[in-house]
Amino acid sequence: MRLSRFPTSDYAFKLVAAALAASALVILLLMGYTLLSSSIPVLKRFGLYFFTGTKWNSAAGKEIYGALPYMLGTLVTSAIALIIGVPISLGIAIFLSEMSPRGIRIPVSNLVELLAAVPSVIYGLWGFFVFRFFIADYIETPLSTYFGWIPIFSGPPIGVDVLTAGCILAIMIIPTVSSVSREVISAVPNSVREGAYSIGATRWEVTRNWVLGYARSGLFGAVILGLGRAVGETIAVSMVIGNTIGPSALPTSLLKPGQTMSSLILNLFFEATPGTQEFSAILGVGLFLMVLAFSINIIARLMVTRVLKVKGGAIE
């Protein structure tokens, strides 16, 4: 590029834009480096126990850090969120893209996306003061009364437990999963639908076999995106999950309190002094959480763009 040919404003703009783009990458790298370097002491000292052990004690001389209960807690709450949230989101997406009258498509989809605009702390507040009583009275009390003998349903039905956290997470992932699913289902070329109708398939058969089948990897990507959001949720989960620590945090029952990786970091954050083993352990949990969230998001994006890209080449 010969400088004299172009106005300097162009060159300056290109520099500034490149610097801003690079700064995003620099921030990511810095975060990763800080987490890794600060958690090395505890990883070196405890090694595999950090990922497989359950005890957590920060008293000087009796220190031991095992993060397994919190990893399982994140897994279980996210799984509950997916089991409850994905069918609802798919239903919303199919309704909006296939069956609803054209006039209400945009208003209803905007309403659903408003759910994503609610701040996470409001979900936590509402969850602790309103929603948990609803779940306690209508879901947990019957479960506990009739099925309390099954270990997975044992525990006091007061609404502060893994099940409530999972339900709130389900509500939080509905907007994400439904909007991406709607896009993906709309991206299925009309030629596929027309071909299916032409051989005599019913509406449900077209949707189930052809449309959803075509958009399968995209839908899977949308679900993984929702999972990525559920894994990282902190405040809303911490308010309703019961904040236990150590071996009692293992999610052995839906109705027992637990702890996720993100809520653990929130609870222990204030007392962590830089340089101590406990600080190192907290950052180790943070590192694992970040790596998990990153990989989930990368996989999701790859799957979603794969379906959206094909649209360009198909016959409309």
Next chain:
Amino acid sequence: MKISKKGISTITVALTVVLIIVVIAAAAYIAVDTGKSTTVTATTTKISTSISTSVTTSISTSVTTTSSTKSQSFSLDGAGSTFVYPLMSAWITQYTSLYPNIQINYQSIGSGAGITDLEGHTVDYAASDAPLQAADQAKAPKALTIPDAIGSVTVAYNLPHIASGLNLTGAVMAQIFAGNITKWNDPAILSLQTNATLKAALPNQQIIVVHRSDSSGTSFTFTGFLTEDSAAWAKEVGQAKAPTWPTGYGANGNAGVAGFVQGTHYTMGYVELAYALTSTPKITVAAVQNPAGDYVLPTQATSAAAATALPSLPAGNASWASVNLLNQAGAGTYPIVTFTYIFVYQDLSVNTAQTSGKSAAGATALVQFLWWVVTTGQQQNMALGYVPLPQNVVTLDEQTIQSITYNGQSLLTT
């Protein structure tokens, strides 16, 4: 996009504007940060000069300072215990209305976090219900311990149809909090009750244990009591600001535990006396057995009784790690009582980033506040649900505060 060759493109203009805003903001921040002690609005100087002349003559304890602080304004930072927060708030409100040129901020983030801030020199003083342990003393060398109030830890519970009268002992509570006793009508609990109607009314329901999820001096005191009364608890869990609770639900802060217990039936948790006395609706508390064998309800009178039977106390600059007011002798003494402390460095010049470390005048402002807290401020304790310090502790505190220096220079002379 057409860019005019002659003029500057709109994007460059926008970016330049953003850059200018950032530079202005940074400059303003730096100016405000260094100029905090000297920038005062016209009205505040007027009020401060008129009040300061009347107040200096009416202060009951005569204190002369080595440097004048009345015309300058200072901003002091404290952090720590949630227990002492209502009282600290009242102290700060009263003190700043007497001396409007002093601004004091207190962050109620928990005793553990307050001690961390003290070690990091990010506060002028820290408040905590737990004394500095050996590890903390190593990280905060030459920190002074100044007890500023006495409080007690109550055992709160929520049972429908039972408004009062539950009796508990330390040994039984240790079993409940360890998860060994799970039902309200367990024989061990029934055997402690003297009220026949209450005994019959205890339901066959699971006890929902509530504890603190954050690092807390209240937890330290409570687990200290359980450690003294139960060898099994001492071995399994011990005394800590953030112990590994074997069972139960975690809530944040004294207020969090109080809210949880009040909002859910069949719960049992521990909250400081001030929260139990001043919350609406009233929290139901249990009577705990003291070493004399009596079941005592936690009140300000029974907590004050623990302070009158005090053993000898260490000097302000010595270690207070073994000081506790648990299980004190006396028939009407409540057994779970604690001092709440303020920690401050003996030589304030080490707080280089804080008001108390930047100038002798700032250090004097802090020292005068602390003096006021342990003398005049104690008049506020009873009304808010705390217990005022007995006279021998006040005298000890006065000696400690007089030993505070700035760069070796003494700040208070009486």
